[in-house]
Amino acid sequence: MNQITFHHDTVLSDVHMLLPNARHLMTRLNSVGQPVFLSKFRILSDGERHDNSDPGKGLKEAEENYEPSEDRAKDTQVTQGKDGEEGGAGNVEPFLDVDGDIDIKHRPRKNSNKESGRDLVCPIILKQSNSALEEEDEDTDDKDNTFKDIIKIEHTMATTLEDVGKQVWLGAFLLADFILSKPHMFRGATVLELGAGTGLTSIVMASVAKTLYCTDVGEDLLSMCKRNVTLNQHIIEPAGGEVRVRQLDWLQYDLCTDAGVEFRWTEEEVADLYDNTKIIIAADVCYDEDLTDGLFRTLYRLCSNFRHTCTIFISLEKRMNFTLRHMDVSCDAYNHFSHCLFQLEDQVDGRCSFRVEQLPSDFAQFLLYERIEQLELWKVTATPLPFPASTVNTVPAPEDTKQSPVELKV
8 A cells, every 4th residue: 555546536735645744654544444544744844934925935835955966957958859859850760669659668657755745644553443542652752842732633534525624724724823823812811612633623722722622523523632732731731721522513513412422512511612612723624615604604603692702713724626518727616615604794693693704825834835825814703783582583594685584493
């Protein structure tokens, strides 16, 4: 198993595909048979942080040591031919096989890793199950003084669209950078993360916040997230933060409190959520229209029942795709997100007011990745308004203002 096998329905995050000098260790198989990898992300020190006046500088520095090999230079000379003739026409005789087809001789690649500046993904199977989280890494990074700055994340690679939450995405890095650059905004706060996935952003937030409710759906994904929280206690414990992994389905109205569910909410946690939550975060969760609708319904329902003003931070990557419907490059998922976002701001029903603004992405970069211009960070300020006691209110569905209203429970 030297390379990843791609299928027509698989998706691979740029974080895993283009991460320079990364070593991917396959630690186990999850409950559904997917390979689980372990990656490390280092929080940069003061002298290493990047000035983001130049977007994409994160990977530029990683490629500064890249030098073309002599073989590549020789190939360039050969293509020019003798006496500077382009292509060397007339100087190279074609080789034919027994069928008369041209037999192309390929130059052997002696050191492809060094040429590309990136390591091939060569997973090493350590264990197929590991409930004790006692894996040992051959690297000595864990033993030196920088261990406290290493974030260890278990994740999958090349998943179907429904399992993309098991990968790490650029939007999580952008939101993590924002948290690390402005810790005073989150210190001592109760925070809710929606669509936490592998939990990277929750782990970073727990280094400054008091309580972090890390939520998503799917027992396998939540188990992976819980493992990552355990792997990174060296980051969470010094700050006194606490991460609670819980189930929160955007397509359901109520929080799961069933006794038979592992990641259920307790009554005390539900009360704490509604009484004390002041921050909601979400990273790269808008890639499907139905889920985006569910996200905004959930935001509305939660914020309308909070006792305090709540600030929401949403990071995402504006992905360009060529579609047959438009016969052009479009951003359908992003356009739908924008539509829902500003429709939320225009919502007037006497329960909650929303103010939307896009934040600049020029804050310090603490993690090594390419901060492309398509990465965006949005801030939504939700202020609950006094309203008469009632059991049911109606608000327009986020996906279409002309559709019938959708009931929201109070």
